[in-house]
Amino acid sequence: MNALYLAFAYLRYHWGRSVILTLVAALILFVPIATQILLSSSERALVARGEATPLLLGSRGSQLDLTMAALYFSDERPDPIPMREVEAIWDSGLAVPIPVHTAFSSAGFRIVGTTLDYFAFRNLEIADGRGLSVLGDAVIGSGVAATLGKGIGDTLVSAPENLFDLDGVYPLEMPIVGVLAPTNAPDDQAIFVDIKTAWVIQGIGHGHEDVVTAAQIASGSDTVANAAVVQYQRITEVNIGSFHFHGSQDGFPTSAVIVVPNDTRSATILKGRYLDTEGPTQIVEPAGVIQGLVDRIFRIKSLLDVVTAIIAIAALAAIGLAVFLSYRLRAREIATAVKLGARRGMVLRLLSAETFTLLLISTCIAAAGAIIVSRNAEAWVGWLLALGS
Amino acid sequence: MIVLGATLAGAQDRAQVTTVNYPLQYFAQRLLGDGAQVTFPVPRDVDPSFWRPSIADISAVQAADLIVLNGAGFATWVDRVSLPRSKLLNTSAAIKDRFIVTESITHSHGDGGSHSHEGLASYLWLDPTLALAQTEALAAAIVARSLAPVEDVAAQLATLQADLEALDAAAQSALDHLTGVTLIATHPRYHYFARRYGLTVVSMEWEAGAMPNKAELAQLEALSRDTEATILLWEAEPPAAAFEATAALGLRNVVFPTLAHSVDGGTFLETYAGAVSALADVAPK
Numbered sequence: 001m002n003a004l005y006l007a008f009a010y011l012r013y014h015w016g017r018s019v020i021l022t023l024v025a026a027l028i029l030f031v032p033i034a035t036q037i038l039l040s041s042s043e044r045a046l047v048a049r050g051e052a053t054p055l056l057l058g059s060r061g062s063q064l065d066l067t068m069a070a071l072y073f074s075d076e077r078p079d080p081i082p083m084r085e086v087e088a089i090w091d092s093g094l095a096v097p098i099p100v101h102t103a104f105s106s107a108g109f110r111i112v113g114t115t116l117d118y119f120a121f122r123n124l125e126i127a128d129g130r131g132l133s134v135l136g137d138a139v140i141g142s143g144v145a146a147t148l149g150k151g152i153g154d155t156l157v158s159a160p161e162n163l164f165d166l167d168g169v170y171p172l173e174m175p176i177v178g179v180l181a182p183t184n185a186p187d188d189q190a191i192f193v194d195i196k197t198a199w200v201i202q203g204i205g206h207g208h209e210d211v212v213t214a215a216q217i218a219s220g221s222d223t224v225a226n227a228a229v230v231q232y233q234r235i236t237e238v239n240i241g242s243f244h245f246h247g248s249q250d251g252f253p254t255s256a257v258i259v260v261p262n263d264t265r266s267a268t269i270l271k272g273r274y275l276d277t278e279g280p281t282q283i284v285e286p287a288g289v290i291q292g293l294v295d296r297i298f299r300i301k302s303l304l305d306v307v308t309a310i311i312a313i314a315a316l317a318a319i320g321l322a323v324f325l326s327y328r329l330r331a332r333e334i335a336t337a338v339k340l341g342a343r344r345g346m347v348l349r350l351l352s353a354e355t356f357t358l359l360l361i362s363t364c365i366a367a368a369g370a371i372i373v374s375r376n377a378e379a380w381v382g383w384l385l386a387l388g389s
Numbered sequence: 390m391i392v393l394g395a396t397l398a399g400a401q402d403r404a405q406v407t408t409v410n411y412p413l414q415y416f417a418q419r420l421l422g423d424g425a426q427v428t429f430p431v432p433r434d435v436d437p438s439f440w441r442p443s444i445a446d447i448s449a450v451q452a453a454d455l456i457v458l459n460g461a462g463f464a465t466w467v468d469r470v471s472l473p474r475s476k477l478l479n480t481s482a483a484i485k486d487r488f489i490v491t492e493s494i495t496h497s498h499g500d501g502g503s504h505s506h507e508g509l510a511s512y513l514w515l516d517p518t519l520a521l522a523q524t525e526a527l528a529a530a531i532v533a534r535s536l537a538p539v540e541d542v543a544a545q546l547a548t549l550q551a552d553l554e555a556l557d558a559a560a561q562s563a564l565d566h567l568t569g570v571t572l573i574a575t576h577p578r579y580h581y582f583a584r585r586y587g588l589t590v591v592s593m594e595w596e597a598g599a600m601p602n603k604a605e606l607a608q609l610e611a612l613s614r615d616t617e618a619t620i621l622l623w624e625a626e627p628p629a630a631a632f633e634a635t636a637a638l639g640l641r642n643v644v645f646p647t648l649a650h651s652v653d654g655g656t657f658l659e660t661y662a663g664a665v666s667a668l669a670d671v672a673p674k
Contacts, residue, residue, distance in 0.1 A: 093533070096475050116451065116473035132471035133447045194471040240469055241441070 003346075007353035017326070018358065021319060025362035026369070028315045032308050033366065034373045039301055041377035043294050045385060049185060050290030052122075055259035055267060057085060057097070057274070060282045067289040070100045070256035072186045072385060073110035077103065080253030081281055087250060089259060094266035096121075099254035101198040106156045106174075109144045112190045113198025113254075121260060124187055128152055129178035132194050135243055136235030139178040143188035143383070150176055156191060158201045172201045173234040184382035199245060199252055200235070207235065207243035259283065323355065404536040407453040409464040410437050410649045412514035413480060415657040416524045417457060417531075419549045424537045428453075436597075437649045438511065440466050447471070455534055457527060461488050463511035478530040480523040481513055489580045510580035512647055514657075517557035519581060524549055552658055559662060560586060563669035570672060571618040573609065573640070575601075578624060578647045591616055598625035601634065610638050620671055641671040 011018040049071050058066040059079035068074040089097040101113030129152040138156055158172045199205045261267035274283040334347055404425035408414040414429040431437040447470050460481030489510040513519040528546040532539050564586045577592035621640040624647050632642045645664040646652045652660045
């Protein structure tokens with residue numbers, strides 16, 4: 001007890017050196033633990049999103065691009081597939097298909113055009129406002145709301161798809177009607193609209209001044225309106241009636257389709273229907289694709305572990321050197337203690353108590369840090385994953 | 390209070406079904422009986438084809454277990470609102486090949502190229518054989534969603550289809566002598582009815598149940614002269630003065646409700662049968 005008291009008094013007297021040694025030791029302990037927690041959380045988050053999405057239908061090509069675009073709303077742009085693929089799955093009665101249209105963005109966040117079934121499928125809840133109701137409505141994730149500082153009553157404008165398609169893709173102003181509760185998933189960083197609104201952004205549907213008269217309809221004549229015809233860039237109560245779509249909805253595009261089979265048998269039958277490698281579409285199991293990605297990440301993690309171990313050994317050696325040098329500096333002080341009658345064991349106990357106290361404080365700091373990381377890991381990982389997309 | 394509470398709880402437990410017109414509401418009620426609450430939310434004074442639902446209306450529709458659509462371009466509001474696809478049923482998806490194309494207009498604007506707006510006749514239920522197909526789709530959807538026991542739905546479907554077949558047979562018999570006779574309709578709603586029973590119907594664009602103005606009467610007179618038609622079909626009963634004005638042109642008036650809304654005092658079958666009977670009565674023998 002006396003040894004601990006004297007050790008603490010010594011450390012307090014040399015507080016500068018003690019603080020540095022404590023922080024360095026705490027960091028050596030904290031970094032590998034925090035890395036492990038974050039990587040485990042990342043793995044859980046990635047795999048959970050994949051496992052929560054039974055099947056994914058999309059154009060044939062990179063399975064990872066398709067999965068990242070449909071599940072994480074990344075910048076990848078898989079070739080679109082026609083909505084008749086969605087109808088084909090409905091008609092099969094084997095699964096519920098949920099289209100996901102992710103071609104556009106606004107203010108740096110992905111616009112996700114989908115159906116109301118998506119919200120039920122992901123258990124997304126409205127924290128403020130209401131859900132999608134009419135063409136043009138937008139519901140934003142909690143991350144979008146926090147980053148842009150926007151909420152109910154504000155508006156978002158879709159960004160043109162590219163600078164060379166200014167005529168084809170008109171910016172559409174969309175009122176924000178709802179904000180989703182946080183989920184710590186990519187949904188927090190997305191802007192949700194009805195897929196029909198995404199088609200309006202794409203120019204497949206639009207509203208404009210009336211260019212066709214009843215007489216022209218009666219005569220079945222062709223009408224050509226020039227570019228001066230006003231196309232609405234905002235859907236309001238007044239002009240919503242003029243919005244219409246051209247062609248059959250079966251041919252309209254979607255980036256991917258989340259497929260929720262009725263049971264294992266239905267899933268097997270569906271997977272069998274898309275085995276033809278010459279076909280334009282493929283069906284993938286996101287869990288498998290994500291697991292492959294996670295395995296790759298964890299191969300990199302092994303490398304990181306080695307690097308961390310080397311750094312830890314070097315840091316421990318540096319601490320050992322610092323302690324050794326401090327003992328050398330204290331040689332006269334120790335000799336005086338021995339002359340005063342202190343036994344070698346007593347001196348050893350004093351030095352051990354100092355080291356023990358340092359390590360104890362370092363461990364406490366590292367543990368506190370690890371607890372903070374652990375408690376926030378889900379949110380931070382969600383943010384990091386969204387940042388990555 | 391307890392009884393009221395139990396009643397409300399029972400109503401909430403029942404399946405909720407929403408339809409876009411009265412015939413589909415009638416069919417759904419016949420198939421589901423008291424096991425479900427079937428609603429048709431469009432106010433009586435609004436044409437269901439062009440209803441503009443409020444946000445509250447849309448929320449109510451979204452909350453239904455089954456949303457029954459007519460298809461064939463009926464109820465265009467459906468294209469402008471967000472509805473859960475898993476709850477939607479297009480009752481005419483299987484009979485697209487029997488649709489009647491009414492008009493097609495091609496136009497272009499900007500540099501987007503030209504495109505066509507194709508019109509479809511949408512009052513399918515005025516042909517009972519098409520209504521039969523709609524009831525089959527509806528029954529299949531009810532069973533698929535487990536909204537009622539399979540045996541009950543099958544029994545109700547058989548009865549309903551027998552009624553529709555009887556209605557069709559009665560209409561065929563009653564209107565047999567109208568083949569080759571031209572009728573004028575105040576509104577273009579009778580395409581499927583005319584096709585089913587071999588009638589020739591020429592349509593105008595009058596407002597349902599309203600007093601026609603002078604120009605409209607002049608149009609009617611010219612049309613009557615050109616087609617030698619002597620029967621005028623009204624979608625809804627107009628003021629008595631309208632009947633007098635058209636009668637003065639030598640036309641016999643028949644109110645033939647299109648049944649997009651229900652008609653007071655009659656079910657779908659009763660109103661339809663009554664209208665067919667009224668038409669048969671005024672037709673030249």
